[in-house]
Amino acid sequence: MNWRDRLNRFMYGRYGQDQFSRFLLIVCLVALVISFFVRIPGLGIVVLLLLGYVYFRTLSRNVTARYAENQKFLELKERFLGLFRRNGSHARQQxxxxxxxxxxxxxxxxxxxxxxxxxxxxxxxxxxxxxxx
Ligand SMILES: [Zn+2]
Structure with a gap:
């Protein structure tokens, strides 16, 4: 059994990655980069908690709940992006x-x-x- 089969067996029935997890990982990465330049107290802990949450979501077996979270995230993202779209007539035209x-x-x-x-x-x-x- 190679590592790929092992990983597949391990991930079987688990939720895996989605847009929400990827977004949180990007937030962590940005926070880490910022922490190189600016000392923000507690930022390291927040990043650790976020990473823990991403792992929890990825390995979760409660697929329905994770899916609902992702849908909510996508909805919020659309609403957020919509704020910019209303201003840009070019984006709206497209x-x-x-x-x-x-x-x-x-x-x-x-x-x-x-x-x-x-x-x-x-x-x-x-x-x-x-x-x-
Ligand atoms: Zn013609």
């Missing part, structure tokens, strides 16, 4: 619309997202083509 190119004259055409299969008529050369949005 989210709500897709850019297609006419197959004939390569005119750029902006189409709203999430409409399914649509027939697009090029405003320049009147070529019709179908795309999934």
């Amino acid at each position: 989210q709500d619309h897709m850019i297609f190119r006419c197959p004939k004259c390569s005119q750029k055409i902006r189409i709203p997202c999430g409409k399914g299969m649509v027939e697009i008529t090029c405003p320049k050369c009147r070529t019709k083509f179908r795309k999934r949005t």
Whole structure:
């Protein structure tokens, strides 16, 4: 049995990594880098506790609870990112619309997202083509 099988057996039925754990690890890493430059009392303990929590989540067998935590984290992240999106019209345009190119004259055409299969008529050369949005 090689180390990979052993790891698989060990991790069987356990939750493993998710976006929330990765985010916490990044927070720990940033905190460690900061602690090289600035002495913040108690930061080392906070990092240790966070790392302990990440290990606890990764090895947890309560997959449902961990999944719910991750969903909550993703929701908060989306809401946080949404604060910036409202200000940037470019980012908003990219989210709500897709850019297609006419197959004939390569005119750029902006189409709203999430409409399914649509027939697009090029405003320049009147070529019709179908795309999934
Ligand atoms: Zn065209």
